[in-house]
Amino acid sequence: MKLNWLSEFLANIVNASAITEAVTRPFIGLRQQLTPSSIYCLIKSSSAEALEHILIACAVYLLVCLGLYKLTFWLSAAAAATAAASPSDARNSNNNNNNSSSNNSSGSGESGLRNALQCGLRSVHLPKAALMGRVLLVIAHPDDECMFFGPLIYTLTQRDGCQVYVLCLSNGNYEQKGQVRRDELYRACKRLGICESNIILVNATNLPDDPNVEWRSDAVASFILHTVESLDIQAIFTFDRDGVSSHPNHCAVYYAAASLCLANLLPKGCKFYTLDSINLVRKYLSIFDLLCTCFMSSHWCILSWKDASIVRSAMMEHQSQLKWFRWLYIYTSRYMFINSIREINLSDIELEMQIHDN
Ligand SMILES: [Zn+2]
Numbered sequence: 001m002k003l004n005w006l007s008e009f010l011a012n013i014v015n016a017s018a019i020t021e022a023v024t025r026p027f028i029g030l031r032q033q034l035t036p037s038s039i040y041c042l043i044k045s046s047s048a049e050a051l052e053h054i055l056i057a058c059a060v061y062l063l064v065c066l067g068l069y070k071l072t073f074w075l076s077a078a079a080a081a082t083a084a085a086s087p088s089d090a091r092n093s094n095n096n097n098n099n100s101s102s103n104n105s106s107g108s109g110e111s112g113l114r115n116a117l118q119c120g121l122r123s124v125h126l127p128k129a130a131l132m133g134r135v136l137l138v139i140a141h142p143d144d145e146c147m148f149f150g151p152l153i154y155t156l157t158q159r160d161g162c163q164v165y166v167l168c169l170s171n172g173n174y175e176q177k178g179q180v181r182r183d184e185l186y187r188a189c190k191r192l193g194i195c196e197s198n199i200i201l202v203n204a205t206n207l208p209d210d211p212n213v214e215w216r217s218d219a220v221a222s223f224i225l226h227t228v229e230s231l232d233i234q235a236i237f238t239f240d241r242d243g244v245s246s247h248p249n250h251c252a253v254y255y256a257a258a259s260l261c262l263a264n265l266l267p268k269g270c271k272f273y274t275l276d277s278i279n280l281v282r283k284y285l286s287i288f289d290l291l292c293t294c295f296m297s298s299h300w301c302i303l304s305w306k307d308a309s310i311v312r313s314a315m316m317e318h319q320s321q322l323k324w325f326r327w328l329y330i331y332t333s334r335y336m337f338i339n340s341i342r343e344i345n346l347s348d349i350e351l352e353m354q355i356h357d358n
Contacts, residue, residue, distance in 0.1 A: 066287075166200065258272075
């Protein structure tokens with residue numbers, strides 16, 4: 001009887017080793033199977049599968065974007081046709097979508113779907129203040145207007161009652177081609193619908209076209225403020241703090257305009273909008289950035305292929321800048337088709353100025 005504990009202990013050891021063996025047996029088998037060649041085969045097959053999924057996801061994304069691109073212009077054309085057929089009805093439907101849809105009971109399903117889609121999917125989704133009145137685009141160099149702001153300018157110049165002015169803060173004399181680039185700017189703006197009298201080209205020695213020269217914020221701000229006041233401007237458009245291409249001259253324009261806003265020097269009612277800078281991948285997605293834009297931006301304008309060809313033809317006027325990589329840019333850049341903008345308020349500027357100072 002005294003040796004019972006010993007026999008129980010030995011029995012437990014036997015059971016424990018049996019359990020251990022049962023647990024480790026599959027791993028021993030696995031270890032025997034995991035030879036270098038089998039690991040290579042495993043990685044190869046899983047990589048191929050992952051690649052297949054990635055390719056399918058990309059294909060679906062591209063198809064959805066293409067579908068939305070077509071749908072956007074179909075809806076815009078339908079809305080324009082409706083507005084042209086009965087302007088008063090179109091106004092009423094804008095004021096009260098519910099009433100108009102209930103009045104048209106026979107086509108309520110189709111028109112309801114169309115109205116819902118038109119609310120979310122519009123080729124032009126800009127704030128009302130930006131579409132009316134006198135608008136100033138502030139750029140740093142000749143060719144910025146086509147390379148970055150083309151869709152916005154073209155959209156605005158097509159609007160009745162919208163006067164677009166361009167303030168270009170340098171003549172682009174970096175390669176000693178100031179006079180050539182000045183003429184190119186005038187020709188490009190003409191293609192986009194801006195007449196020569198609406199272009200203000202600054203040629204100041206303290207604002208050279210040079211990424212290595214820091215433009216003084218007060219110097220830039222004084223040019224902007226003088227133009228805004230003398231032309232009674234109601235909305236300013238310019239770069240955001242990243243300047244699309246991070247060119248220091250582009251960023252300087254933003255900080256100068258922001259400083260005016262911060263100091264409350266802009267006339268009352270003058271709005272301030274900036275063009276969104278986006279990452280490198282999105283920048284070269286062309287029209288396939290449409291989905292990202294609609295989800296991530298609150299205001300945008302998208303050009304059809306036909307309208308984008310006018311922006312491309314305006315860019316062609318900048319012959320002195322058409323190096324081989326610019327051709328790549330013209331046909332692949334999202335900025336030749338899509339612009340998304342953001343209204344800047346005082347709290348945004350205060351935050352961005354703090355980041356800038358740090
Ligand atoms: Zn530039």
